[in-house]
Amino acid sequence: MMITGAEIVIRCLQEEKVEHVFGYPGGSVLHIYDEFFKQDQVKHILVRHEQAAVHAADAYSRSSQKVGVALVTSGPGVTNAVTGIATAYSDSVPLVVLCGQVPTHYIGQDAFQECDTVGITRPCVKHNFLVKDVKDLAVTLKKAFHIATTGRPGPVVVDIPKDITANKCEFDYPKAVQMRSYNPVVKGHLGQIKKAVQLLQEAKRPIIYTGGGVILSDAAEKLTQLARRLGFPVTNTLMGLGGYPATDRQNVGMLGMHGTYEANMSMHYADLILAIGARFDDRVIGNPEHFGEEQRKIIHIDIDPSSISKRVKVDVPIVGNVPDVLDEMLKLLDEGFKADAGLADWWKQIDDWRGRDSLRYKQSDLIMPQFVVEKLYEVTGGEAFITSDVGQHQMFAAQYYKFDKPRRWINSGGLGTMGVGLPYAMGVRFANPEAPVACITGEGSIQMCIQEMSTCKQFELPVKIINLNNGMLGMVRQWQEMFYSKRYSQSYVTSLPDFVKLAESYGHVGMKIEKPEDVEPALRKAFTEYKDRLVFMDFIIDPTANVFPMVAAGKGLTEMILAEDL
Amino acid sequence: MRHIISILLENEAGALSRVAGLFSARGYNIETLTVAPTEDASLSRMTIVTRGSDEVLEQITKQLNKLVDVVKVVDLSEAAHVERELMLIKVRATGKDREEMKRMADIFRGRIIDVTESTYVIELTGTSAKLDSFINALDAGLILETVRTGVSGIGRGDRILKV
Numbered sequence: 001m002m003i004t005g006a007e008i009v010i011r012c013l014q015e016e017k018v019e020h021v022f023g024y025p026g027g028s029v030l031h032i033y034d035e036f037f038k039q040d041q042v043k044h045i046l047v048r049h050e051q052a053a054v055h056a057a058d059a060y061s062r063s064s065q066k067v068g069v070a071l072v073t074s075g076p077g078v079t080n081a082v083t084g085i086a087t088a089y090s091d092s093v094p095l096v097v098l099c100g101q102v103p104t105h106y107i108g109q110d111a112f113q114e115c116d117t118v119g120i121t122r123p124c125v126k127h128n129f130l131v132k133d134v135k136d137l138a139v140t141l142k143k144a145f146h147i148a149t150t151g152r153p154g155p156v157v158v159d160i161p162k163d164i165t166a167n168k169c170e171f172d173y174p175k176a177v178q179m180r181s182y183n184p185v186v187k188g189h190l191g192q193i194k195k196a197v198q199l200l201q202e203a204k205r206p207i208i209y210t211g212g213g214v215i216l217s218d219a220a221e222k223l224t225q226l227a228r229r230l231g232f233p234v235t236n237t238l239m240g241l242g243g244y245p246a247t248d249r250q251n252v253g254m255l256g257m258h259g260t261y262e263a264n265m266s267m268h269y270a271d272l273i274l275a276i277g278a279r280f281d282d283r284v285i286g287n288p289e290h291f292g293e294e295q296r297k298i299i300h301i302d303i304d305p306s307s308i309s310k311r312v313k314v315d316v317p318i319v320g321n322v323p324d325v326l327d328e329m330l331k332l333l334d335e336g337f338k339a340d341a342g343l344a345d346w347w348k349q350i351d352d353w354r355g356r357d358s359l360r361y362k363q364s365d366l367i368m369p370q371f372v373v374e375k376l377y378e379v380t381g382g383e384a385f386i387t388s389d390v391g392q393h394q395m396f397a398a399q400y401y402k403f404d405k406p407r408r409w410i411n412s413g414g415l416g417t418m419g420v421g422l423p424y425a426m427g428v429r430f431a432n433p434e435a436p437v438a439c440i441t442g443e444g445s446i447q448m449c450i451q452e453m454s455t456c457k458q459f460e461l462p463v464k465i466i467n468l469n470n471g472m473l474g475m476v477r478q479w480q481e482m483f484y485s486k487r488y489s490q491s492y493v494t495s496l497p498d499f500v501k502l503a504e505s506y507g508h509v510g511m512k513i514e515k516p517e518d519v520e521p522a523l524r525k526a527f528t529e530y531k532d533r534l535v536f537m538d539f540i541i542d543p544t545a546n547v548f549p550m551v552a553a554g555k556g557l558t559e560m561i562l563a564e565d566l
Numbered sequence: 567m568r569h570i571i572s573i574l575l576e577n578e579a580g581a582l583s584r585v586a587g588l589f590s591a592r593g594y595n596i597e598t599l600t601v602a603p604t605e606d607a608s609l610s611r612m613t614i615v616t617r618g619s620d621e622v623l624e625q626i627t628k629q630l631n632k633l634v635d636v637v638k639v640v641d642l643s644e645a646a647h648v649e650r651e652l653m654l655i656k657v658r659a660t661g662k663d664r665e666e667m668k669r670m671a672d673i674f675r676g677r678i679i680d681v682t683e684s685t686y687v688i689e690l691t692g693t694s695a696k697l698d699s700f701i702n703a704l705d706a707g708l709i710l711e712t713v714r715t716g717v718s719g720i721g722r723g724d725r726i727l728k729v
Contacts, residue, residue: 304632
């Protein structure tokens with residue numbers, strides 16, 4: 001039977017077992033929306049801005065193992081979505097973004113709501129397609145899902161002109177697709193793995209350094225097995241938090257620009273780094289020349305060969321799917337190999353570094369942001385999904401909420417997109433309908449996607465917004481204080497709304513918390529009495545609080561500024 | 567170091583801009599770029615001449631391989647290969663220069679493929695260095711127009727780039 005392109009889109013989504021699509025309608029996608037109306041297998045979540053649709057789909061994927069799907073109209077729908085797409089691309093999140101386009105015979109004529117979607121999104125997608133014939137639609141969508149979810153995952157855009165959604169053809173959804181130009185490596189090279197295992201068994205000052213790749217490939221369990229078997233210290237990047245339990249003794253905390261003293265020192269002075277699904281980026285190793293001054297061996301496991309030897313030279317590169325490679329390593333370890341045997345001195349050194357207690361902070365009469373995160377951790381028993389925006393609050397969240405499980409910490413690590421927090425919380429909640437979700441944000445970031453409070457009302461999403469309100473663009477202010485002689489150019493946010501009233505006007509609960517002793521009771525109330533409501537918690541915090549430790553831009557990992565130094 | 571990268575890619579709309587976009591986005595340079603379909607019309611073959619350290623070249627190759635439309639990538643300059651570039655050059659050919667131009671074309675084994683009362687178009691094929699030498703050998707004031715294709719290259723002997 002011949003069906004329309006719009007029906008084909010829906011049928012493909014059904015075949016892919018897609019349950020939720022985040023989107024916003026418009027002229028070019030009206031045929032598709034008409035088909036949504038006629039079925040209820042695939043639920044459509046109407047957001048208030050296309051950027052939020054993509055962010056929500058992104059977090060939906062990050063917090064589950066599913067692919068996120070967004071649907072936007074042509075022109076401004078697409079350009080609004082670009083921030084979301086680029087955000088997902090930076091953190092390798094599997095998304096399929098369906099975009100409406102003007103009819104094929106209008107393309108190139110500067111038609112109403114026309115833009116060059118394929119051209120605009122090309123640098124920030126894993127791949128993109130423009131469908132020019134309805135007969136290609138089903139196979140293109142199959143390819144899109146295939147490409148998004150295999151190899152190093154990433155967003156795939158499918159641009160669908162309006163006439164294609166009206167044209168008809170037979171529907172035949174392929175079970176699988178073969179592409180001669182796309183064959184991602186899965187299994188690691190056995191010879192390399194053997195070499196790596198040899199080095200692991202000989203190391204005197206080893207460290208396991210893991211990133212988002214461990215989370216994305218669902219390798220947390222295998223990583224934990226291997227790390228325990230080896231007895232090595234483990235450090236996670238911002239994107240890798242939850243890959244190894246934060247409360248475990250072997251975990252030395254997050255590393256990098258705002259990493260712990262012990263993590264950065266161990267990373268720098270290690271004689272062997274086992275890097276897993278991480279990419280030695282500028283926020284992690286600081287100045288690569290300073291980092292290169294120490295002699296060490298590096299083993300690097302990553303599914304993307306281009307991540308290996310990009311910023312630092314690697315001795316044993318292993319291209320492959322992380323859990324498969326870790327599995328091989330576990331099998332190849334000598335039975336007689338004893339964890340900890342030769343590492344006593346190394347651990348003693350690490351414990352010395354740990355003794356600096358680099359995350360200690362001074363209490364004040366005002367609420368300290370770190371304190372709010374610590375209390376949130378206690379009140380939620382460490383079991384909540386935490387989304388964050390970008391800035392100081394993001395770092396406080398990463399430093400003080402201890403993630404013992406993967407996929408619980410959802411933030412924009414690569415692109416650093418302010419405004420993701422609230423739409424991320426929505427996406428998390430749709431993927432995990434019973435789970436407690438908190439969005440740690442600031443008064444700057446939250447206002448970048450604040451309109452989504454309306455979406456939260458429509459779908460009754462009981463997100464807890466933890467607004468760490470210092471009346472400042474805190475991270476900008478911190479840099480200006482430290483590196484621009486306190487010239488606070490444009491970092492003070494005046495004319496803030498009354499967030500309590502704002503929340504109430506959207507139909508939610510608002511709270512303003514101004515005293516340290518009120519923090520915990522307010523949080524408890526939000527998670528018990530208002531369990532089923534969105535609660536906007538406006539914490540008025542100490543505006544002078546800064547994030548430490550800090551490795552300034554261009555500095556080396558060991559050149560940290562600690563709170564105690566000031 | 568100068569490198570000649572050969573790429574087999576899907577002959578699809580936008581494939582060229584993916585490759586060109588990759589080079590500009592990551593700050594790699596392109597000295598020349600040529601592309602045309604192969605004997606298999608579904609595939610295009612592209613030759614890019616670029617410069618960079620070994621580390622940069624390693625990244626270029628890896629990044630190219632990552633593009634979904636790219637089927638195969640080879641650095642031709644890693645082993646024995648031949649390279650050629652075609653140039654069409656229009657020169658003033660009047661008075662005593664007319665004979666001189668003919669002679670220069672002969673010396674460089676070029677062919678005159680268009681003749682008017684006052685101009686010649688000379689076709690010249692060779693390595694980029696040979697084309698450069700020809701241009702340098704001419705009186706600059708007599709060169710009216712040049713157009714070069716950029717380098718095409720192919721491996722010698724059994725080195726074959728095919729799907």
